[in-house]
Amino acid sequence: MAGEGFALHHKLADDTLLLASSELSELRLMNDAHYPWLLLVPRRAGVREIYELSPADQQGLLHESSAIGEALMMAFSGQKLNVAALGNMVPQLHLHHVVRFEGDAAWPGPVWGVVPAEPYSESALASMKERLVPVVSAYQSALLD
């Protein structure tokens, strides 16, 4: 059943970059250099809400989310992690993970819709991917625990 009928919403395809995938989800980087910002997108067709996932998928998503959340905060020495499933504009279920710092572009408010995204330059993206290596590794290990 993995990913059967699943197609990534075009807005998520436009705004994010694929880092890795599991049986359950895609791990994607928001193309916005303002914040370390990852998305988990369950590869399940037609799912809008966390509670619509099967209990096993809900647990798997939580497991992946906690693994990347903790690894993100360690990798970036973040002050606070923001985790959210909103989806008012893109109803396809996707879980935001944003590392926040006092004084960042939206602090202390939420990040959505505050300042226009600043796409990564080629070199900034390479550097970001380097810093995300332990996060991707944590993600890839999460479902094996």
Next chain:
Amino acid sequence: MAGEGFALHHKLADDTLLLASSELSELRLMNDAHYPWLLLVPRRAGVREIYELSPADQQGLLHESSAIGEALMMAFSGQKLNVAALGNMVPQLHLHHVVRFEGDAAWPGPVWGVVPAEPYSESALASMKERLVPVVSAYQSALLD
């Protein structure tokens, strides 16, 4: 260990009303008539992030969250549920559940910091609590499943 050393953050105490509690959490109503808006606050001292909870508490929180999320959306025929752990201003871990409708006070943006909260009148609160009966019931059943 339940709730040992736990004390509700004064801002959450000021802004929300207790609906029910479990071994794991408090279920609280945001005192803002703009949106059906519930908080789950784990009764665990010093916890700021979901990943800091024990694995069992994380699963319990997910279980409670999904139960009230689904019940909220049914009770209010919501268009989209927003679920979020932000905590930039109140670091004590608390999980928002906000039922959203096209045309609500912040649609399609997030609700935080957009319009000042509109406290419930006594009659509006009574009516809200009546509509929340099945949600509280779902919450109270969640950890027994």
